[in-house]
Amino acid sequence: MEKSANDLKIDYIEFTVADIEAAKDFYGSAFGWSFTDYGSSYCEFNDGRLAGGFTNIQPPRPGGGPLVILYADKLEEALDKVERAGGTIAKPIADFPGGRRFHFLDKDGYELAVWSKS
Numbered sequence: 289m290e291k292s293a294n295d296l297k298i299d300y301i302e303f304t305v306a307d308i309e310a311a312k313d314f315y316g317s318a319f320g321w322s323f324t325d326y327g328s329s330y331c332e333f334n335d336g337r338l339a340g341g342f343t344n345i346q347p348p349r350p351g352g353g354p355l356v357i358l359y360a361d362k363l364e365e366a367l368d369k370v371e372r373a374g375g376t377i378a379k380p381i382a383d384f385p386g387g388r389r390f391h392f393l394d395k396d397g398y399e400l401a402v403w404s405k406s
Contacts, residue, residue, distance in 0.1 A: 296360055297359060326385060384403075
Protein backbone atom coordinates (compact mmCIF):
# COMPACT_ATOMS: atom_id res chain seq x y z
CA MET A 289 0.00 0.00 0.00
CA GLU A 290 1.29 3.43 -0.95
CA LYS A 291 1.73 5.94 1.87
CA SER A 292 -1.07 8.55 2.00
CA ALA A 293 -0.43 12.30 2.20
CA ASN A 294 -1.91 12.31 5.73
CA ASP A 295 0.15 9.46 7.16
CA LEU A 296 1.61 10.44 10.56
CA LYS A 297 0.36 14.04 10.29
CA ILE A 298 -1.94 16.00 12.63
CA ASP A 299 -5.41 15.35 11.28
CA TYR A 300 -8.02 16.29 13.89
CA ILE A 301 -8.42 17.89 17.31
CA GLU A 302 -10.93 16.98 19.97
CA PHE A 303 -12.22 19.10 22.86
CA THR A 304 -13.73 17.41 25.90
CA VAL A 305 -16.51 19.76 26.99
CA ALA A 306 -19.10 19.87 29.77
CA ASP A 307 -21.93 20.92 27.41
CA ILE A 308 -21.80 20.23 23.67
CA GLU A 309 -24.63 22.63 22.84
CA ALA A 310 -22.91 25.44 24.75
CA ALA A 311 -19.64 24.71 22.90
CA LYS A 312 -21.45 24.78 19.55
CA ASP A 313 -23.11 28.07 20.46
CA PHE A 314 -19.81 29.64 21.50
CA TYR A 315 -17.66 28.50 18.55
CA GLY A 316 -20.46 29.01 16.04
CA SER A 317 -21.13 32.55 17.26
CA ALA A 318 -17.50 33.55 17.76
CA PHE A 319 -15.91 31.95 14.69
CA GLY A 320 -18.68 30.78 12.34
CA TRP A 321 -17.86 27.06 12.65
CA SER A 322 -20.31 24.48 11.24
CA PHE A 323 -21.35 21.31 13.07
CA THR A 324 -22.45 17.72 12.45
CA ASP A 325 -24.01 15.87 15.40
CA TYR A 326 -23.28 12.17 15.98
CA GLY A 327 -25.64 11.38 18.84
CA SER A 328 -25.76 13.07 22.24
CA SER A 329 -22.10 12.57 23.15
CA TYR A 330 -20.25 13.68 20.00
CA CYS A 331 -20.34 16.58 17.57
CA GLU A 332 -17.90 17.24 14.76
CA PHE A 333 -16.98 20.82 13.95
CA ASN A 334 -15.43 22.30 10.84
CA ASP A 335 -13.83 25.72 10.72
CA GLY A 336 -13.55 25.66 6.92
CA ARG A 337 -9.99 24.32 6.99
CA LEU A 338 -9.68 21.86 9.89
CA ALA A 339 -12.16 19.43 11.40
CA GLY A 340 -12.40 18.39 15.01
CA GLY A 341 -14.88 17.30 17.59
CA PHE A 342 -16.60 18.06 20.87
CA THR A 343 -17.26 15.15 23.23
CA ASN A 344 -18.78 14.88 26.68
CA ILE A 345 -17.86 11.23 27.24
CA GLN A 346 -15.30 12.27 29.87
CA PRO A 347 -15.15 15.42 32.01
CA PRO A 348 -13.20 18.36 30.59
CA ARG A 349 -9.43 18.06 30.94
CA PRO A 350 -7.92 19.86 33.93
CA GLY A 351 -6.37 23.05 32.58
CA GLY A 352 -8.28 22.61 29.32
CA GLY A 353 -6.71 21.95 25.97
CA PRO A 354 -7.74 19.85 23.00
CA LEU A 355 -6.78 16.29 22.23
CA VAL A 356 -4.51 16.41 19.18
CA ILE A 357 -5.18 13.48 16.85
CA LEU A 358 -2.79 12.21 14.18
CA TYR A 359 -3.66 9.93 11.28
CA ALA A 360 -1.83 6.69 10.43
CA ASP A 361 -2.26 4.43 7.42
CA LYS A 362 -1.14 1.48 9.57
CA LEU A 363 -2.34 1.91 13.15
CA GLU A 364 -0.44 -0.99 14.69
CA GLU A 365 2.82 0.22 13.15
CA ALA A 366 2.20 3.72 14.53
CA LEU A 367 1.56 2.27 18.01
CA ASP A 368 4.81 0.33 17.79
CA LYS A 369 6.71 3.48 16.74
CA VAL A 370 5.21 5.42 19.68
CA GLU A 371 6.30 2.74 22.14
CA ARG A 372 9.80 2.45 20.63
CA ALA A 373 10.19 6.23 20.89
CA GLY A 374 9.41 6.11 24.61
CA GLY A 375 5.71 6.98 24.60
CA THR A 376 3.24 5.31 26.96
CA ILE A 377 -0.01 3.86 25.64
CA ALA A 378 -2.83 5.49 27.63
CA LYS A 379 -5.74 3.77 25.81
CA PRO A 380 -5.23 0.70 23.61
CA ILE A 381 -6.52 0.46 20.06
CA ALA A 382 -10.31 0.57 20.05
CA ASP A 383 -13.06 0.92 17.46
CA PHE A 384 -15.13 4.09 17.08
CA PRO A 385 -17.58 5.21 14.38
CA GLY A 386 -15.33 5.85 11.39
CA GLY A 387 -12.31 3.75 12.32
CA ARG A 388 -10.00 2.79 15.17
CA ARG A 389 -7.65 4.74 17.43
CA PHE A 390 -5.34 4.66 20.43
CA HIS A 391 -4.17 7.31 22.89
CA PHE A 392 -0.63 7.80 24.15
CA LEU A 393 1.35 10.02 26.49
CA ASP A 394 4.53 11.63 25.25
CA LYS A 395 7.59 12.02 27.46
CA ASP A 396 6.22 15.27 28.92
CA GLY A 397 2.84 13.72 29.72
CA TYR A 398 0.86 15.25 26.86
CA GLU A 399 -1.94 12.96 25.70
CA LEU A 400 -2.41 12.58 21.95
CA ALA A 401 -4.26 10.06 19.83
CA VAL A 402 -3.66 8.30 16.51
CA TRP A 403 -6.52 7.08 14.32
CA SER A 404 -6.96 5.06 11.16
CA LYS A 405 -9.89 4.28 8.90
CA SER A 406 -9.15 0.55 9.16
